[in-house]
Amino acid sequence: MRGRKPTPISILKTRGTLRKGRHGKRMHEPQAPGGLSGPPEWLTPSQQEIWRHAIADAPAGVLKEIDQGVLTIWVTAVDQHRTAILQQAKLDADAKLPLLIKSRDGTAAASPYIRVATRAADLMLRAGAELGFTPASRPRLAGAGAMPTASDPNSPWARLRILQGGRADDEPPASA
Secondary structure, three states: OOOOOOOOHHHHHHHOOOOHHHHHHHOOOOOOOOEOOOOOOOOOHHHHHHHHHHHHHOOOOOOEHHHHHHHHHHHHHHHHHHHHHHHHHHHHHOOOOOOEEEOOOOOEEEOHHHHHHHHHHHHHHHHHHHHOOOOOOHHHHOOHHHOOOOOOOOOHHHHHHHHOOOOOOOOOOOOO
16 A cells, blocks of 8 residues: 555544544454564574563553564564674674675675675664554554643743743643
8 A cells, every 4th residue: 555554443542533434444454463572483592582672661551462474574674683783793803894895806895794684673763663563653543642732831832822922720721
C-alpha cells in the first residue's frame, strides 16, 4: 500500500482521537492475541540476551506472539552488526588504512565486515521501525498517558500561554 501507514484503531481509541466518520471502515481491525515472552531456544546465547533486552525495553503492550518473526530478524541483525563491528575493530587495530583490506593482488579493497555491518544496520532500522524501536516510530504508538495534557506545565499549550504573557497554570483554551 502506498502512502502513510494508518494508525491502528486501538491506538486511536487510547489517544481519544478516534473519529467514526473517518475511521469507521477500519473499526473491526484484527487484534493479535498473546504477548511475547522468552526467546526461541535455537537462538545463540548472545541473541537470546538481545531478545530479553528487547522484550524488557519495548513499548508496553505492543509486541504480540505473531511479531516473533520480525523480532527475530531484528535480534539477529543486531547480533550480526555487533559481530561485524567487533571484527572490523580487530582488523583496524594494526592497520595503516582502517576499513580497508588488501586483496589477493595487493590492492586496497573495502572490508567485507563493513558491508555486513551496513546491511545489518539497514535491517535493524527497518525491523525496528515496525516494532516501535526507533524514535521516529514511537510517536505512532503513543498512548494517552504519554501525551502531555493542557494542564501539564510542559505541554505545548502551557508554553504558548507563557510566550503570550500568561502563566502556565492559566486555564487552557476552550476546545472548539
